[in-house]
Amino acid sequence: MPRELRRFIRPGDGVLPGQACAEPQTLVEALVEQRAWYPGASVFLGVNYSGIVRPEHADSLRLASYCGIGHNRALADAGVLGIHPVPYSRLGPMIRSGAIRCDVVLVQVSRPNSRGEYSLGLAADYLIPALETARAVIGEANDQVPWTRAEKFLRREDFALVVETSRAPAAPPPAKPGALEAAIARHAAAFIPEGATLEFGIGTLPDAVCSALVGRKGLKIHSGMIGDGAAGLLRNGIAKGADCALLIGTRKLFDFARDNPAIRLRSCEYTHDAGVLARIQSFIAINSAVEVDLAGRANSEVARGSYVGAVGGAPDFTHAANRSQGGLSLLLIPSNRIVGALAGPVTLPETDAGIVVTELGAADLRGCDLRERARLLAAIAAPEARAALERREGSQSNRRL
Template sequence: MNDYQAKFVTPEQAVKAVQSGDWVDYGFGAGFPELLDKALAARKGEVKDVKVRGGLVIRPRIEVVEADPEQESFSYYSWHVGDYERKLQKNGLVKFMPVMLRSLPYLYRDKHIRCDVAFVPVSKPDENGYCGLGISNYAWRTIFESARTVIFEINEHYPKLQGVDGSHRVHLSEADYIVEGEHEPLPVRSYRAPSETDIAIAKIVVNEIPDGAVLSLGVGGVPYTVAKMLAESDKKDLGCHTGTISDAFLELYQAGKLTNAHKELDTGLSAWNLAMGSQELYDWLDAEPQLFHPGDLDYIHSVERISKFSNVISINGGVQLDLMGQENAESTGTRQLSGVGGQMDFLEGAYRSKGGKGFICINSSRLTKDGERKSNILATIPGGSTISAPRTMIQYVATEYGIASLSGKTLRERAEAMASIAHPDFREELMKYARENFK
């Protein structure tokens, strides 16, 4: 450790590496360079046109944005709009960049985009100078290997797991500067109580999940409800290969359902890229590192790797679908709500998996603030809204009224299947559109 003492500096000293015009990467998800962010924000007025890149931020603030709403020194870019970023977006303080997560490492590796300074959040080092990547592996190694300057921020609260064969670790020697200090408690994400509709959808989907299935669960209400039902079911030997590990998987483990026993790869291990949930989840990762294979986007989101598992079950939510099966998962008109994230990666992986199934789970309808019922299954996705997944990638759609299986169907058959799981108030109208437009 004495070999690296010269690299330890204050956050204020470290951020002097940022120059006007630089791109600075903050990372993704619940992992966040808290001390460096605050120190960089204090340089408002000293630098110009510094572009900060991150995504899916769930902590309550980003200091460079809060300190500079006029964007005189800093502008913020997001790969995936999180809850906090959504609030900033209303004030024009977030610039959204669409990306499929599996393609993101290529953008850095092949120099389509650049990172000048990487703010990498890491766990406390061990006696050999190795740190874990905490709760966000992301594509950090690819990013910082392309950067001009690499700054590690040691967070004393992070789980210290380093992954299978070092899949989740970095070494102090790889940093140009290292900062440490006192951090706030880790950001947590909780789930609202499931609605009656969530429960109805989850019951339908649970019946489609076999013993030994390898689960990829999104972070919404329906995926979490599915996990709770699986935990209370007679299903056994379930597996995990997922973009985000959450309390859904912790519940399965505590119920004795998550064994990973039948996975063709990473047998016995839960594989993930991000961790996001309760403090209990983070404590689990820290206490039992031998249960996990945290990996980077190249590993976890690889369609080829996902397809090597049997019975991959991918469960995600959506915003709207049309009668052809096109899905909008991330916007209301031109207003960005989230991002496509890894949904396409796991939909395609499940499609290729022997016995695999990819589900888009959606409430058939919603009520507006004025109490008017609107269908979430539409004749066409409205202009300006995103097509997150094309019709060719949607395998199964589940609402509280059943499951539409779309594979191998004509446009007319697809439309009829989609209309059959719409809210009854809209079925006849949708069927009429199908008859008139899909001959």
């Protein structure tokens, strides 16, 4: 049945598949295999764990993404991936306006329940605006995908084509937190009060914070994504419920999410909406970055010349947390990522700097001038880099004076 894909995709069409663990892998395999039938079609990729789309597929397809995460890094390094450097809150409106073209959406769904409802399974995300915009919806009904509580369900008549499969969802590389991650998590947890609403950025460090929150009560989760750590907070009664756009993790997370009313999959137009976020009190944004400079600016996009990250949701959530009553922004990085000057773009400006946390401690930059920020950040930087950082700041301070 995947051979029928070419019946629904036309030359020059915009095709949008689900991302990360929600990627419809069988459909994406058919998409690239049949690409000669629809030359000039554009494909908007999100987080890419499967690696099915490769640089050579750009011979017929135009590839774009908002991120370099996973195998997208290889596409970016090969010069075949166009990057949209925009906050995550812009993706939904861009899909609806046609700035990100979506004529055909490829979506992984669960098998239908007794009412004939297919669940979006592991992501609602920007699939919601895509489903409401696309000319054709093609589904991969995977019996290894849980039926979850999403804000939109599909019925058989909503699909132009449904392919039934049974395969493990795409998954991030296994990453077990070590001593460094545990130390950063302990320092970060000290700033999280009971009753707070938490946001977790993608990656090992934000997820590791969950293990340091034992004993907290009444937490809530409002996040772009949740992983195994957040599921543990819900399972152990530390958090009451989660509104999120997508699930990224292991089978343990997926099994816990199955028909679980505590996990509500929402459109990114809800999870990242400024108006929604403005109504949340004690909102704590927990994110990581590639590097942070002495002014508190963060680069979350480029490492060693490669586009490896994203603008993503960090600007949306950090901005909201800094303005939430009782809220704050936590930016988690290893100490050797505090640098004198960023080697990549400014993803988070100094105007949104909050609390930077490394394994050596925390630097609360709120209310600090540039000289004080530099002193606090140098104190939690890698010891071997402190002297150079302090000399650099001294030189910059003299020039500012």
